[in-house]
Amino acid sequence: MELLINTALLTLLAAVTIGIARQRNLFGAIILAGIYSFLMASLLILLDAVDVAMTEASVGAGVSTVFLLAALHLTRSLEQKSMKTPVVPLFVALCVGAALVWGTVGLSPFGTPDAPIHQHVAPTYLTNVVKDSGVPNVVTAILADYRGFDTLGETVVIFTGGIGVMLLLRGSGRKRREEREGAEGKAGAKSENEA
Amino acid sequence: MRLDVVLRIGTKLVLPFMLLFALYVQFHGEYGPGGGFQAGVIAAGMVILYALVFGVARAKLIAPQRLVEFMVPLGVLIYAGTGVVTMLLGQNFLDYDVLDHTARHGRERGIFWVEIGVLVTVASTMIAIFYAFVERGR
Numbered sequence: 307m308e309l310l311i312n313t314a315l316l317t318l319l320a321a322v323t324i325g326i327a328r329q330r331n332l333f334g335a336i337i338l339a340g341i342y343s344f345l346m347a348s349l350l351i352l353l354d355a356v357d358v359a360m361t362e363a364s365v366g367a368g369v370s371t372v373f374l375l376a377a378l379h380l381t382r383s384l385e386q387k388s389m390k391t392p393v394v395p396l397f398v399a400l401c402v403g404a405a406l407v408w409g410t411v412g413l414s415p416f417g418t419p420d421a422p423i424h425q426h427v428a429p430t431y432l433t434n435v436v437k438d439s440g441v442p443n444v445v446t447a448i449l450a451d452y453r454g455f456d457t458l459g460e461t462v463v464i465f466t467g468g469i470g471v472m473l474l475l476r477g478s479g480r481k482r483r484e485e486r487e488g489a490e491g492k493a494g495a496k497s498e499n500e501a
Numbered sequence: 502m503r504l505d506v507v508l509r510i511g512t513k514l515v516l517p518f519m520l521l522f523a524l525y526v527q528f529h530g531e532y533g534p535g536g537g538f539q540a541g542v543i544a545a546g547m548v549i550l551y552a553l554v555f556g557v558a559r560a561k562l563i564a565p566q567r568l569v570e571f572m573v574p575l576g577v578l579i580y581a582g583t584g585v586v587t588m589l590l591g592q593n594f595l596d597y598d599v600l601d602h603t604a605r606h607g608r609e610r611g612i613f614w615v616e617i618g619v620l621v622t623v624a625s626t627m628i629a630i631f632y633a634f635v636e637r638g639r
Contacts, residue, residue, distance in 0.1 A: 356534035357534045357535065357536070357539075359534075360526070360534050360535055360539045361538060361539055361542075364539050364542040364543055364546065365542050368542065368546050369542055369545065369546060369549070369627055372546075372549055372553075372631065373630060373631070373634065376631065376634035376635065376638070377634065379634070379638045380634070380637055380638055437605075438604075438605065438608060439605060439608035439609060439612065440605045440606070440608070440609050441531045441532075441608070441609060441612060442531065442532050443530065443531055443532055443533060443534070445534070445536075446530050446531050446535075446536050446612065446616075447531075447612070449536065450536070450611070450612040450615045450616055451597065451608055451611065451612055454584075454595040454611075454615065455594075455595060457580075457615065457619065458577075458580050458581060458584070458595070458615075460538075460619075461576065461577050461580050461618060461619050461622050461623075462577055464622055464623055464626050465573055465574060465576070465577045465622055465626065467626065468573050468622075468625075468626030468627075468629050468630055469573065471629075471630045471633055472570070472629055472630070472633050475633040475634060475636070475637045476633050476636060476637070
């Protein structure tokens with residue numbers, strides 16, 4: 307049953323990806339990207355990564371879709387046709403994709419308990435978490451306690467991103483241009499008076 | 502004329518549950534899936550939905566722009582401040598053991614405040630970015 311659901315979801319994921327690549331209408335592409343995120347969230351639930359699935363659904367499908375639509379509001383909604391046929395990018399993409407697939411061959415089989423990632427610090431976390439902090443959700447305990455520095459960094463990244471977008475979209479741009487134009491208008495009027 | 506009545510009433514019905522769910526995700530994050538990041542996005546989603554349906558002017562009445570922009574650094578300061586408090590109490594930065602009588606409760610308390618910091622920054626950043634986009638579009 308799980309195999310069936312997995313296959314269906316992955317097939318849909320591939321179909322949506324091709325759809326995004328072929329879509330010229332940016333509105334359609336954004337909606338497809340939202341659908342992609344929801345499919346990805348479903349897959350992550352199947353992988354028992356509920357925390358990540360929740361993030362994917364709320365950020366990937368929810369807020370990013372809204373932001374992309376807001377950005378679309380500022381531009382045209384039809385992607386322009388590229389002049390050249392993208393041979394080199396296609397080649398690079400195929401090479402990177404092949405390298406990644408080749409890399410997965412070296413991974414230990416899916417879900418094996420003796421994979422290297424399950425041997426390092428994970429057992430310590432899993433055995434100690436309730437004793438140490440009384441927080442049953444291991445993901446939260448790792449994020450906020452054992453890896454507190456990382457999460458502080460992530461929060462600062464979000465802060466920096468927000469400040470950057472605010473500066474780009476509001477700080478400079480129109481307001482300053484208007485001010486400059488206003489100053490120039492005044493200067494022009496002055497010189498006319500003098501003449 | 503007003504054909505969007507279903508949309509308006511539906512939004513009004515959904516909004517309190519969105520806020521409740523955000524708070525649930527925030528404060529239940531220690532027991533179930535979720536945490537500050539997801540809760541912040543859901544809370545911001547509530548304000549953004551309100552702004553989409555009722556207009557940004559009315560959304561700025563519930564989430565004033567100045568408050569939102571004040572909260573963006575405030576969350577980072579709450580997070581880092583937790584670390585500073587642990588340092589003042591004689592431990593390493595972000596080592597929560599000293600925040601309560603027992604190390605275990607101290608850690609729980611530390612995680613609580615850190616998650617609050619994440620919530621504040623994430624929610625306000627999302628709302629601030631949305632406001633910035635909308636202002637630019639005018």
